[in-house]
Every structure is written in structure tokens, then in C-alpha cells.
Amino acid sequence: MATIVVDVMLKPEILDPQGKAVAAALPRLGFAFATDVRQGKRFEITVEGDPTEAQLAEVRDAAEKLLSNPVIENFTVRVEK
Amino acid sequence: MATIVVDVMLKPEILDPQGKAVAAALPRLGFAFATDVRQGKRFEITVEGDPTEAQLAEVRDAAEKLLSNPVIENFTVRVEK
Amino acid sequence: MSLDTVAAAIANPDLKQPYAELGLKPDEYASIKEILGRRPTSSELAMYSVMWSEHCSYKSSKVHLKQFGEKAVKTDALLVGIGENAGVVDVGQGYAVTFKIESHNHPSFIEPYQGAATGVGGIVRDILTMGARPIAVMDPLRFGPADAADTRRVLPGIIAGVGGYGNCLGLPNIGGEVVFDETYLGNPLVNALCVGVMKHSDIKLAKAAGAGNLVVLYGAKTGGDGIGGVSVLASETFESKGPAKRPAVQVGDPFVEKVLIECSLEIFAEDLVVGIQDLGGAGLSCATSELASGGSGGMKVQLDKVPLRDPSLSPEEILMSESQERMCAIVEPSKIERFLEICKKWDVTSTVIGEVTDGSHLEITFNGELIVDVPPRTVAHDGPVYNRPLAKPDYVDEVAKDVINPPLPTNAAEIKEAILKVAATPNLADKSWVTDQYDRYVQGNTIQSQPDDSGMVRIDEITHLGVAIATDANANWSYLNPYEGAKLALAEAARNIATAGAKPLAVTNCLNFGSPEDPGVMWQFAETVRGLADGCLEMGLPVTGGNVSFYNQTGSVAILPTPVIGVLGVIEDVRARTPMSFTDAGLELYLLGATDENLSGSEWAYLHGMRGGIAPTADLQCEMRLIDLLLTANKESLFAAAHDLSQGGLAISLIEMVLRHNIGASVSLENVGISLLSETPGRVIVAVEPTKVSAFQNLARVKSIPLQNLGTTGGDALVINDATISLTELRTAHTETFKKLFG
Amino acid sequence: MKIGVVTFPGTLDDRDAARAVRAAGGEAIELWHDDAELKGVDAVILPGGFSYGDYLRCGAISRFSPVMEPLIAAAQGGMPLLGICNGFQVLAEAHLIPGALTRNQHLHFLCTDQTIRIENTETAWTNSFRENQEIVIPLKNGEGSYQCDDETLKMLEGEGRIIARYVGENPNGSRNLIAGITNERGNIVGLMPHPEHAINPLTGPSADGLGFFTSVLKTLVAGGAK
Numbered sequence A, B: 001m002a003t004i005v006v007d008v009m010l011k012p013e014i015l016d017p018q019g020k021a022v023a024a025a026l027p028r029l030g031f032a033f034a035t036d037v038r039q040g041k042r043f044e045i046t047v048e049g050d051p052t053e054a055q056l057a058e059v060r061d062a063a064e065k066l067l068s069n070p071v072i073e074n075f076t077v078r079v080e081k
Numbered sequence C: 001m002s003l004d005t006v007a008a009a010i011a012n013p014d015l016k017q018p019y020a021e022l023g024l025k026p027d028e029y030a031s032i033k034e035i036l037g038r039r040p041t042s043s044e045l046a047m048y049s050v051m052w053s054e055h056c057s058y059k060s061s062k063v064h065l066k067q068f069g070e071k072a073v074k075t076d077a078l079l080v081g082i083g084e085n086a087g088v089v090d091v092g093q094g095y096a097v098t099f100k101i102e103s104h105n106h107p108s109f110i111e112p113y114q115g116a117a118t119g120v121g122g123i124v125r126d127i128l129t130m131g132a133r134p135i136a137v138m139d140p141l142r143f144g145p146a147d148a149a150d151t152r153r154v155l156p157g158i159i160a161g162v163g164g165y166g167n168c169l170g171l172p173n174i175g176g177e178v179v180f181d182e183t184y185l186g187n188p189l190v191n192a193l194c195v196g197v198m199k200h201s202d203i204k205l206a207k208a209a210g211a212g213n214l215v216v217l218y219g220a221k222t223g224g225d226g227i228g229g230v231s232v233l234a235s236e237t238f239e240s241k242g243p244a245k246r247p248a249v250q251v252g253d254p255f256v257e258k259v260l261i262e263c264s265l266e267i268f269a270e271d272l273v274v275g276i277q278d279l280g281g282a283g284l285s286c287a288t289s290e291l292a293s294g295g296s297g298g299m300k301v302q303l304d305k306v307p308l309r310d311p312s313l314s315p316e317e318i319l320m321s322e323s324q325e326r327m328c329a330i331v332e333p334s335k336i337e338r339f340l341e342i343c344k345k346w347d348v349t350s351t352v353i354g355e356v357t358d359g360s361h362l363e364i365t366f367n368g369e370l371i372v373d374v375p376p377r378t379v380a381h382d383g384p385v386y387n388r389p390l391a392k393p394d395y396v397d398e399v400a401k402d403v404i405n406p407p408l409p410t411n412a413a414e415i416k417e418a419i420l421k422v423a424a425t426p427n428l429a430d431k432s433w434v435t436d437q438y439d440r441y442v443q444g445n446t447i448q449s450q451p452d453d454s455g456m457v458r459i460d461e462i463t464h465l466g467v468a469i470a471t472d473a474n475a476n477w478s479y480l481n482p483y484e485g486a487k488l489a490l491a492e493a494a495r496n497i498a499t500a501g502a503k504p505l506a507v508t509n510c511l512n513f514g515s516p517e518d519p520g521v522m523w524q525f526a527e528t529v530r531g532l533a534d535g536c537l538e539m540g541l542p543v544t545g546g547n548v549s550f551y552n553q554t555g556s557v558a559i560l561p562t563p564v565i566g567v568l569g570v571i572e573d574v575r576a577r578t579p580m581s582f583t584d585a586g587l588e589l590y591l592l593g594a595t596d597e598n599l600s601g602s603e604w605a606y607l608h609g610m611r612g613g614i615a616p617t618a619d620l621q622c623e624m625r626l627i628d629l630l631l632t633a634n635k636e637s638l639f640a641a642a643h644d645l646s647q648g649g650l651a652i653s654l655i656e657m658v659l660r661h662n663i664g665a666s667v668s669l670e671n672v673g674i675s676l677l678s679e680t681p682g683r684v685i686v687a688v689e690p691t692k693v694s695a696f697q698n699l700a701r702v703k704s705i706p707l708q709n710l711g712t713t714g715g716d717a718l719v720i721n722d723a724t725i726s727l728t729e730l731r732t733a734h735t736e737t738f739k740k741l742f743g
Numbered sequence D: 001m002k003i004g005v006v007t008f009p010g011t012l013d014d015r016d017a018a019r020a021v022r023a024a025g026g027e028a029i030e031l032w033h034d035d036a037e038l039k040g041v042d043a044v045i046l047p048g049g050f051s052y053g054d055y056l057r058c059g060a061i062s063r064f065s066p067v068m069e070p071l072i073a074a075a076q077g078g079m080p081l082l083g084i085c086n087g088f089q090v091l092a093e094a095h096l097i098p099g100a101l102t103r104n105q106h107l108h109f110l111c112t113d114q115t116i117r118i119e120n121t122e123t124a125w126t127n128s129f130r131e132n133q134e135i136v137i138p139l140k141n142g143e144g145s146y147q148c149d150d151e152t153l154k155m156l157e158g159e160g161r162i163i164a165r166y167v168g169e170n171p172n173g174s175r176n177l178i179a180g181i182t183n184e185r186g187n188i189v190g191l192m193p194h195p196e197h198a199i200n201p202l203t204g205p206s207a208d209g210l211g212f213f214t215s216v217l218k219t220l221v222a223g224g225a226k
């Protein structure tokens, strides 16, 4: 069993109201570290055994078709040990 | 400038309706790779310069107080190059 | 972990069992042993402990709640009474309506969003279980002070949760309450009401009749959600520092529930079930024992057949799990194929987990081993009954001596200041910040919703038949006098539907109190039930169901006694309802009902830090004449508008009326401070066309309701004597409060 | 004229859309997401709701329903297709119209009586309106903020494809106050607010929404979308 992680983030030019709300809330709680915050989605996909290249290609395909909307989002796929 | 990533996932014992919906949709599109899918949030936090240990501790504090809901969620904090 | 079977219980009778940790008292544990003639298995112990919890067994309240049955008027309108999942009322034309309120207070304090969401989900399943299509929800809520830090944590989550779940189910939210008071800090109240409609022939009951019939579990898979959750949780007082325990939180899946509703309605339409029960508090323990005891008692269940989300769950946990969005149906073998087919169409997991037997025991096996063998009634209905000690608390006579004399406005400047203060105070301010997060239009039948006196939905598009519902509680009055407080809340809810022209038919309630182990709280409770039962008897209204929530307290400080009363009424033609406000200038404004000088329990007194005094006495005969008048006037189209007076008195009712359609009014008042701020019950403002005034005056004379001319409608300001408040200024004061507080 | 109304699991406003079709004088035909057939309808409405719970992204899962295949083909061939709210999101996910609907800027679900201005009265769904007519219909959603890149926005503005705009304060952060857009041909329209909930002042803020449904009947009588 392994976990494939797909991270989906809004493209930089697309407004991210959730990230903005977090960025605005942090200083109100006394946290001054952030110059910017973006919020996206993280998918943890469990697969049987070690992921093969073919499987990763399939995941990439699924990420493009279903897990993300290419009009507004980018994604990355990686295997987590 | 560096990016600190906070990943927030529902605790494993907590129902994840979104992950479940994705897991059910994948096979309908012909994707058979997943035995389970969990959906969480990913925050990308931009900070000035290299993150210090103190800063990371602060981010962890913020993750606990604001970015996650400790009643139902776990989080991890890491620096992304 | 080894399986604790019935055989093991017999073989090993002296095993130490953690009954105390599960919330059972030593004598309760002893009586379980007596019932079974042996020690319970761990699964049986789990079942008894959740089913005998305060939340599920009503052990402290039962002896009092009996009055609702005993004192009740006999009425043919009641098709199903107290005892089933929800009462059913005949509303004519072959339609029946079912409605009920439940609380989800403690879970909403721990996890506001999910607590509130699953509260809505639970009450909706109760209504669905009766065979009805759910058609609307309401949400009476109570919070700590509006500016308290914890209120800022709790309130937005609860509102988002109520909306998130209800909106996704496609249920219009047609009303509710948002009230703030210190005593709710740490003890927010989340009450949720659902109303459903069906044809008489569609009524379903929770009974497992007919040996050989199958027990089917359908809906979501079972996980570790809220194991010992609602039931045990709702029976524990929070320590002042915070929750005593943080058990697994139940997470709602409104999409699954929406599909479950549509799937169930299709199953009902084809008449495929003999009996049905939703899974709520106490999960399968409750559903199996209630279904079995609703029939002859015999049922066999194979617990290992239950589809699991978490395969590591033990049988005890499966029995206690409160995973949401599940239902249990009893189906004849000849109909099972079609039943499963409909579930498949909706992608709903469904599994036969057992069958009805001709025995008298509920027998549950796990991998072939018998782990539960009980008479189901002893689990579901024969729980402990407590006659808890009660004593009138000292505060009652103490605070009755308080002199309630807050400063009253007299000149123009003071009047204006008072009006703007009333308009803006959180308890009376505009609630759009909340209600705009709720879908009020979905299903296309909403006739009235916030900010109207009552919610109203059309149930037949051809005949225009509709129902109206209002919920009310006046905890300030209940605090001063719980007996009168309950009657006054009943009267207010009834009046709130009558102003629109709907005839009151039936009552539901949610009784929110502190710890029943405190004799003072128990006295408040007993007085409340006595008041409500007497009030319902006098008004000829049956109580069709309700819910009790105890242990709403922090340390030794209980919440104000908060009986939320819901009244349902019927209106034959929704098109002819009387609206809450006017759309024309030049109408005459009248006040129906007499105003007295008592400010005890009023918002104005509260704003001046005064909480004592003597509550008004409910005059239900007068209230009934007033209701009669409102209904007659509606039939004869005498009113352009009618609006109830309650918290905030004439002041807030005038404010709400002028802001509704942005048409001002000019009124002149003697004894202006009292006139504006007294909250004397039994009063309504009406707007009347000049040509109809004399007919209306006649009617008021016939019904012996005093009336007073207030002034006329029109202009772009609210003018009171020589004080002028522009509508713009008034609107800002009224609508900014929530935005400022909650963003 | 037969107007199909699609029901996905989690669709909420299908009965309302059908009621609106009938109120306008059309015949409403139920279409089921899992059946890849259009039952000979002349036009289709994708109604509002929370199909598949709006999990993942609104409309993302329903977009792959079997009914979508013949529907996409028919719409590309010129059949009138209206997506309301969740239906608009499905249209965007299916790339039948450009852009995407994202979280309301204020992050709340918002239900309000919204004034919109009809700016293109030539589409299959808007030809009963006067140009720049202002109407009031319910807006109710959590993810109604229309977003697209600058180039797309320029194209939509340039080609007059913004069919309706919010009037007054921006209710959700949509770019250029966009409430609804159309495809090049004017047969496919995506609209965030809900005309089907404004067909009778008894149950909605107005009867202004009826125009969308009378428009499509007019279009069909005249022989389809231009």
C-alpha cells in the first residue's frame, strides 16, 4: 500500500478568497509571519502495492480530468512514502 | 522568500464525505487505481527570507488555532524549497 | 479482543463490568441483571447504557411529560400522537402534516458546524421516518453574549452548519430564533424543527411486525462516529473549564441524506415497508430495540452483516455508533427485491441484517455467536423512571421583590435614542446576516419566512392549502415564573401564526434546562410542563411530540429555563394570508390588546441590567378571542397587515413594519415610554384601510378586544409624537449589528 | 414544446424548473442523470442544487454523468441549454462555456433577492426581455463567483456574451459583475441567480424570471436558436 498525493492549487492569477481570509485573520491572532497565503486541496489516494509509472500516469490523467479544473487550477502528483 | 506548507487532513476515524464522493466518481470515469481517497486542505504560506525555527513554531501554533480544527483534523507543517 | 457472548455471561457471572463509566448507576446495573437473570454481555451493557441514558429514556422527565397525554383534549385532528418518532396532524383535503423539534446543544458546543449540521440531519430523518416528505426546517438558537469570544467561535459555525446541511438537502429554512444571554455562554442551544407532509394513507410507524419479514439497514456505512456520543454526552454536565470529554464527533454527509430522502420516498410510494425507524441517538441499539418492541418483540439480527466504514469496530461499538444518514426498514420478503433495486438506483448501500421472528426476544449474533438476547421493551421502554426531588429555588421569591423601573424616554431626543437602541440591540436587531445564509426559496412553496411572524409553506399548488409554524420561548419570563412562562410562549407562538390567518392546530416543544439533579432546575422543569399542559388543554391544542434537553449548565450555573414551543396551524388559501407589513401609505394603524406598565422580563429592563420582577400572567381566554378575531378578519380581508408584539414591544414591531417595505408611519402615543417598551402579552398591530375601519371596530367589540388608534402609514420616517427617525437611519441601526459583530 | 429538466443525485430545483416551464406554457420532461438519452426534448435545463453534494468542485462530478454525452452533442448542434446555478457550474466544468464559478468572496452561502440587468436579449433564453431591463430574482449559492482570465473576459465583453450583470454591490466577487454568460451561438446560457424561483410573487420576489422560459419557447417556435 502506498499513498499518492495530488495537490491542487488555484492558479496564481485567480482570486483566492479563502487564502485571503486566512491571511487577514493571522495578524488578528498575533501571527505576523505570512506575507501571503494560498489555500488549495490535498488528495491522499491509497493504492495497492508500489505505484507503477503507468499508475502515476493514470493519476495524472484523473487529476487533470476530475480532481482539478484546468481553467482555474494547477496540480502536482507525487508519491508519499 | 520561502513557502511553508501546512497540510490539514481529517483524522482517519472521521467521516470524509468529499473523499468518499471522489473515490466513488473515479471508477465511473474508468479509473481503478484507488482503494481509498481522502480530501484535505493545503495552505501555502509565503514568508520573507529563510524560515527560522521560531517562525515554524509560530506556524505550528497558527495551524493548531486557525488553520485546522483539532477536534476533527490533524495537520503537518513543512518548508518547501 | 475476545467476544463476550451470552454463553460467556452465564459461564463467567462475576466479571467486573464498567457500567459506571458508561453512565449507569449501581441500581440501574442491578436491575439489568434482574431483567436478564444474569449479568449482561458487554454488547447488552452497551445497549442498555445508551438507551437508559437521560437523552434516550427521558428518565427524569417522563413522570412529568405524562401530563401531555393525560390533560390532552381529544381531537380527531391527531392521527398519530406522542410516542412515535413524530406526531401527525390532519390538515384537511387528505393531507397530514408531521413536525417536531429536537436539540443538538452539547455537540454544537464542541464542534459548532458539525453539531448543528447533524442536528438538522437528525430531525429531518425523524420526519422522513413517518412517511412524510420533509418540506421545511426552522432553527431556534440561543447563544452567550453577542460580543463574547466564545460566541464568535460558536455562532458562525452553527449558522454555517444549519445552512450547510439544510441548503444541501433542499429544505427551505422558514424561521427560527437567535437570542443572546450570559447563561448560554458555554451552553449554546441548537434546536432544530422539521415539518413534513404526506397523504393520510402514507403514514409509517416504527414497528417490526410479521415473522419472516426482513430487517434492512440502508444509507451510510457505519463508522466510529459519536460512540457514546449524543446519548452519554447529553447526560453529562460540563465542568466550568470546558467539556469533560471530547468524544469522536459525528460528521454529517448531507448529500447522502438527500439521496436517502429521495430513495425512501420512492420506496414509500411503492408501499414496500411494514415499519421503519431512523438511526439517531443510540444508533442500532435504539432502532432494533424500538422496532422489535413496536411489533411482537421477536427479531434476529446478524451484526456482522452491518456494512462498516471502519472495519476495526467491535460489536459493542457497532451497536452504539451514531453514524449519521442511516435508516432501518422492515420489509416483506416478496418486496425485498424491489426495495434493493430502488436503493441501487439511488446508489444507496442497503443490506439485509436480520429478520422478524415470532419469539419475544431481540437476538443479536456476531459471526454466529449470540451476543445479545433481551426482551426489547426492557431496553427501549422500560428504562428507569425517576421522581427527582424538586424545590422552588430561593431566587424566585427574591427577584420577585425587585422593583423594575428602568429609565423611560419622554422627550423627542430620548424617544429617538430609545428607538435606535432597541433597533440595534443584538436580541432585536435584524437577523439577515444569519438568514441570508439559508435557502428560503428552494421547493418553490415558501410563502413566509424570516422576518415574518411565522414560516408558511404551501402544500398543495391546486387548492393553495398551506401550513404555518412559529416557535417561541421567553426565557426571561420562564425564569421569573416557569408556569406562566410556558403558557406565554405557547400563546405567543399561536398568535404568531394567527396574525397571518392560520388556525392553530398542534404543538411541539423542546424543553432546554440545566441539571435535573438540581431540585431547583427540576422544579422549573415541572412547572414548565404543568404550564404547557394546562395551556394546551385550555386552548384545545394537542401536544404531538417534543424533546427534552437537560444538563445545559456550566458548574452550578444553569441556563435560563428555555421551553421552545412550536405551534403549527393550517391556512386554507395561502394567497389570502395577512402579510406582516403594509405596502401602502394612508392606512390606519391600530393596536389590539391592552398595555400595562409591568416591564419585568422585558428587553428594556434587560438592557438596563434588570432581570427580576413578576412575569405577566397569561390570559389564554383573551388570547383565544384575539386569535379568533385575527382569523375572522383574515377571512373578511379586513387587514392590510398584522404583526405580533413580543420582545421589544411596540417599538420593535413598528420598526420591523416600516422597514419591511420601506414605508414609514406616524404614530402618537400617550405614556410614550411604556407604550413603546412594555411587553404585555396578547397584543398585535394591524394596518387597516380607512373604509374597513368600522367593520374592524365592530369585530373587536364583538370579541371584546380593546383597541387603540396609533396613527397612519406613509412617509420616509418613523414619527413618534415629536420624534422623527428617518428610515435610512433606522435601517442602518437595525442591520449593522450582526455585520459588525460577526463580519 | 418539450423542455427537459435533468435530475442529478443532489439536484434540488428540478421541480421548480419544471413548474416554471409549465407556467410559461411548455411541457416539462424529466431527464435522469444516469440515462444517456434526451427523450426527444427540444431544449434542456440543468437546474440548481448540490449535485453530488457539491463535493470536490460544484458540478465537477455530475459533468461526467451519462446524460451529459448526448446533451453536449445536442447543445453543440444548437439545441437551447440553460444551466442555472449548479447547472451553470456543470456547464463550466463541461467547458461548454468559458470560465469557472468559485467560492463567494465573502465565503458565505448567500440567499438574497438580487437585481440583475439583462444585457443581451438575443440569446435563446433572453429574447423576451427588453435590453438593459432590470429584474429581481433570487440568488442563492456558496460558489457563485464568476472567474476567468483577462483574455476570456475581454472576449466575453467584446462579443456581448455577458447576458446578465448584478446591479449594485457585487454580491459574490464575480469579475465584472457577471451573473450570466452565453456561448458564441447564443443557445447555451449559464446563469447564477434563479429565474425559476421568480415566476409568481406569492413564492418569490417577483414574476420576472418567467421571461427566461417564455424566451426559449419563442425561440423554438421560431425554429430554434439562430
Ligand SMILES: Nc1ncnc2c1ncn2[C@@H]1O[C@H](COP(=O)(O)OP(=O)(O)O)[C@@H](O)[C@H]1O
Pocket: C055, C056, C057, C058, C065, C068, C082, C083, C084, C085, C086, C087, C102, C126, C280, C281, C509, C510, C511, C543, C544, C545, C546, C547, C548
Ligand atoms: N417535551 C416533550 N413533549 C412531548 N413529547 C415529548 C417531549 N420530549 C419527548 N417527547 C416524546 O417522547 C417520545 C420519545 O422520544 P424518543 O423516542 O427519544 O424520540 P426521538 O429519539 O426520536 O427524539 C417521542 O415521541 C417524543 O416526541
Ligand SMILES: [Mg+2]
Pocket: C085, C126, C278, C280
Ligand atoms: Mg426518532
